[in-house]
Amino acid sequence: MSTPRHLVILGGGLTSHSAALAARHNGYDGSIVIATDESHPPYDRTPLSKAVLQGTRDTADLGFQPDVDYETDGIQLLTGTTASAVDTTSRRVRLSDGETLQYDDLLFATGASPVHLNGPGFELDGVHYLRTIPDAERLKDSLTGARRVLVIGAGFIGSEVAASARSLGAEVILADLAPVPLSAALHPDLSSIVAAIHQDHGVELRLRTSVQELRGTQRVEEGVFDDGSPVECDLVVVGVGVQPNVTLAEDAGIRVENGIVTDEYCRTSAPDVYAAGDVANWWHPGLGQRIRIEHFDNAGAQGTHAGKVIAGGDVEPFAPVPYFWSDQFDTNIQYAGYPKADCDVIIRGDPESRSVTGFYLRNGEMQAAVTINRAREFRAVRRLVAARAMIDPRTLQDPETDIRKLSREYR
Amino acid sequence: MVAVLGMRNRTQQEEAMVPDPNEYVEVMPESLVEEGEMYPFDLDDEQLMLARVEGEIHALHGICTHEYAELWDGDIEDDTIWCPLHSSGFNVKTGDATNLPAVIPLPVYDVKIEDGTVYVSRKPIRNDPDER
Numbered sequence A: 001m002s003t004p005r006h007l008v009i010l011g012g013g014l015t016s017h018s019a020a021l022a023a024r025h026n027g028y029d030g031s032i033v034i035a036t037d038e039s040h041p042p043y044d045r046t047p048l049s050k051a052v053l054q055g056t057r058d059t060a061d062l063g064f065q066p067d068v069d070y071e072t073d074g075i076q077l078l079t080g081t082t083a084s085a086v087d088t089t090s091r092r093v094r095l096s097d098g099e100t101l102q103y104d105d106l107l108f109a110t111g112a113s114p115v116h117l118n119g120p121g122f123e124l125d126g127v128h129y130l131r132t133i134p135d136a137e138r139l140k141d142s143l144t145g146a147r148r149v150l151v152i153g154a155g156f157i158g159s160e161v162a163a164s165a166r167s168l169g170a171e172v173i174l175a176d177l178a179p180v181p182l183s184a185a186l187h188p189d190l191s192s193i194v195a196a197i198h199q200d201h202g203v204e205l206r207l208r209t210s211v212q213e214l215r216g217t218q219r220v221e222e223g224v225f226d227d228g229s230p231v232e233c234d235l236v237v238v239g240v241g242v243q244p245n246v247t248l249a250e251d252a253g254i255r256v257e258n259g260i261v262t263d264e265y266c267r268t269s270a271p272d273v274y275a276a277g278d279v280a281n282w283w284h285p286g287l288g289q290r291i292r293i294e295h296f297d298n299a300g301a302q303g304t305h306a307g308k309v310i311a312g313g314d315v316e317p318f319a320p321v322p323y324f325w326s327d328q329f330d331t332n333i334q335y336a337g338y339p340k341a342d343c344d345v346i347i348r349g350d351p352e353s354r355s356v357t358g359f360y361l362r363n364g365e366m367q368a369a370v371t372i373n374r375a376r377e378f379r380a381v382r383r384l385v386a387a388r389a390m391i392d393p394r395t396l397q398d399p400e401t402d403i404r405k406l407s408r409e410y411r
Numbered sequence B: 001m002v003a004v005l006g007m008r009n010r011t012q013q014e015e016a017m018v019p020d021p022n023e024y025v026e027v028m029p030e031s032l033v034e035e036g037e038m039y040p041f042d043l044d045d046e047q048l049m050l051a052r053v054e055g056e057i058h059a060l061h062g063i064c065t066h067e068y069a070e071l072w073d074g075d076i077e078d079d080t081i082w083c084p085l086h087s088s089g090f091n092v093k094t095g096d097a098t099n100l101p102a103v104i105p106l107p108v109y110d111v112k113i114e115d116g117t118v119y120v121s122r123k124p125i126r127n128d129p130d131e132r
């Protein structure tokens, strides 16, 4: 690079962290500035609903750079700094403090924010959302004295918070419109096992219903379901999903459609403007469709990819096998792949044992797989998914089959 | 983590075939260590493992530095050890954490092969948590 360029990264999550380091380590010799509205350097959110709430991990050690700071890599980190406008013609970002940043390359890594409910009573004290360290610290404090916790939404965050609250000894009611928890992510044969695990631990599931209203004088005292029945609670956690933080991009005239639209190189509709992580709705060439993923592994990998693209040079199109995990009670769930509709799901293992692997097959080809309490098998299973292996379902189901051995052929 | 060793005169020991048992422990016959496989063993209250990659045998701490997982239940691909629980990656030679969520490197131990037997150093030669 002849004249040094200026890279500006908006947002301070994992995507931002990974992109900044990858750009620097792949030869970007210009300035790199991260502007984040949070007061913390980029950190790992995944323990917030688990170890942090359970009190086994401190919010002070969630950083991705335990031994070095960003300055060492020549990365300038502006915390507590909100980007308030982007002009893609003059290539400037306006910041909340009135300053402007000039860019040659711009990355949107603005992530996603919890969807808020605004029915009657949702403004009462004791109603929580969870995305950030301050959110987790507030929730943790409130959980200490809580007796009955109502969790609205049985997606990953809701289910994890329910498990953490229950582990701390509270009575927990987990409510969702769907007939099972994790309905958006898992096939019913698998999500029903997760439901059973919650029941094993004494979580009260209230499914196929919605909480219409919260009541209380100052603090929340009860919720009201759509059939009018009340449920007593002294704490509410809402986990009904997230929405990508796209306003800034949208206002700048960048193409937005369920996230900032990008190609397989993280490029948006504006020149030298990129997006990655939870905020991006990107073209996956292997799947032949656009997808938006709200998981840790994708934020790291796509952030890294964006950083490499921005640094220049030959970069492969971004076409990973999507991956995520969730931990609830002592259950580890891992998922590889992105199944299209109408897959057959083959279950290996006895659901009663709460330890199964589910394979999503389409025309015999493995599209995705999930392990529930079978981490030992997971990497092998992931390899089969990456290879789109065609294996007889009877072989997959046979307890005598050693999946680890079987997968070696695909190494 | 490992018992601290006093200063001693090592010259005589170094000439011997068998490494000094105060510094190295015998693990297993080299011939049983298969390519691409991991083998757990205990050393002074710690759980370590051997891993063979491209013929070479490496010794590393066996417990993931992210949360708690036994890495020998994971997988080796090229020179990366993958944790079974959340897919952290560690370089088998350097112990470096190469894939998040783990950020702390894995202690690496010295390996000596004498007379067809694998010996591993009692103290890490890299990423010693006592020196962090």
Ligand SMILES: Cc1cc2nc3c(=O)[nH]c(=O)nc-3n(C[C@H](O)[C@H](O)[C@H](O)COP(=O)(O)OP(=O)(O)OC[C@H]3O[C@@H](n4cnc5c(N)ncnc54)[C@H](O)[C@@H]3O)c2cc1C
Binding pocket: A010, A011, A012, A013, A014, A015, A016, A035, A036, A037, A038, A044, A045, A046, A047, A048, A049, A081, A082, A083, A084, A109, A110, A111, A112, A113, A130, A131, A132, A157, A245, A248, A276, A277, A278, A279, A293, A294, A295, A296, A297, A299, A323, A324, A325, A326, A327
């Ligand atoms: C409680 C919790 C638990 C999770 N657990 C798991 C798990 O177990 N497994 C898993 O795979 N995934 C998990 N995830 C998901 C994972 O954390 C996300 O996918 C990941 O954080 C996405 O990273 P990101 O950098 O793209 O976005 P984010 O982490 O959302 O970061 C975006 C950043 O941009 C900032 N920002 C937004 N707008 C602006 C602006 N205008 N100016 C400046 N800054 C701005 C935000 O404040 C934030 O700092 C969890 C998430 C949460 C919240």
Ligand code: FES
Binding pocket: B064, B065, B066, B067, B068, B069, B083, B084, B085, B086, B087, B088, B101, B102
């Ligand atoms: S315990 Fe190894 S990656 Fe989490």
